Amino acid sequence: MWSETFPVCAGRRQSPINLEYFSIVNRKFPPFLFSQNFEEYLLFTLKNNGHTIVGELAPQTPSSIILELTGGGLPGIFQFTNFHLHWGGSPSEGSEHTINALHGAGEAHFVFTNPITKQIAVLAFFIVISADQQQSAWRSYVDNAVTLIHEGIQVPFITNLMQLMETENNFQDFWRYDGSLTTPPCTESVICE
Numbered sequence: 001m002w003s004e005t006f007p008v009c010a011g012r013r014q015s016p017i018n019l020e021y022f023s024i025v026n027r028k029f030p031p032f033l034f035s036q037n038f039e040e041y042l043l044f045t046l047k048n049n050g051h052t053i054v055g056e057l058a059p060q061t062p063s064s065i066i067l068e069l070t071g072g073g074l075p076g077i078f079q080f081t082n083f084h085l086h087w088g089g090s091p092s093e094g095s096e097h098t099i100n101a102l103h104g105a106g107e108a109h110f111v112f113t114n115p116i117t118k119q120i121a122v123l124a125f126f127i128v129i130s131a132d133q134q135q136s137a138w139r140s141y142v143d144n145a146v147t148l149i150h151e152g153i154q155v156p157f158i159t160n161l162m163q164l165m166e167t168e169n170n171f172q173d174f175w176r177y178d179g180s181l182t183t184p185p186c187t188e189s190v191i192c193e
Contacts, residue, residue: 075119
């Protein structure tokens with residue numbers, strides 16, 4: 001129904017998709033490079049935007065704090081825009097993307113924008129429920145997110161982006177495709193990884 005208000009939502013390169021192990025083309029990319037501020041604890045604002053809980057750098061963040069992503073075959077320098085999480089009613093249906101038609105418990109998106117071309121890149125990670133979830137970097141996010149029950153409400157949130165993006169393969173193995181934002185305005189030409 002989104003396409004009735006946002007025509008792009010009926011486009012040809014819409015996300016999410018089903019990722020299939022046997023339908024991929026293997027390619028090599030240079031490593032992703034993250035600016036050093038990704039390793040620091042920074043102040044963010046968590047806000048209920050009506051679709052999910054979005055984390056953005058707090059407005060009072062000094063201009064010297066730079067969160068840039070390069071490498072990985074990306075065309076240019078991309079600056080951090082926001083992070084957010086998608087989840088469902090059970091651990092078997094929370095992710096937007098699927099792998100061989102199977103959902104993950106949830107899916108974290110880290111959105112970046114090239115300030116020159118305005119192209120968007122999204123690093124997406126499947127959330128896996130584990131016995132050690134009390135120690136998860138996402139625990140504090142969830143504890144704050146559940147308080148934001150009305151659209152527009154926000155709270156301060158301190159976190160380390162690299163801990164949120166913790167991955168076993170250190171960003172070496174990933175899928176890439178040209179897709180879209182998964183909610184309106186459903187902008188296409190998004191690099192999805």
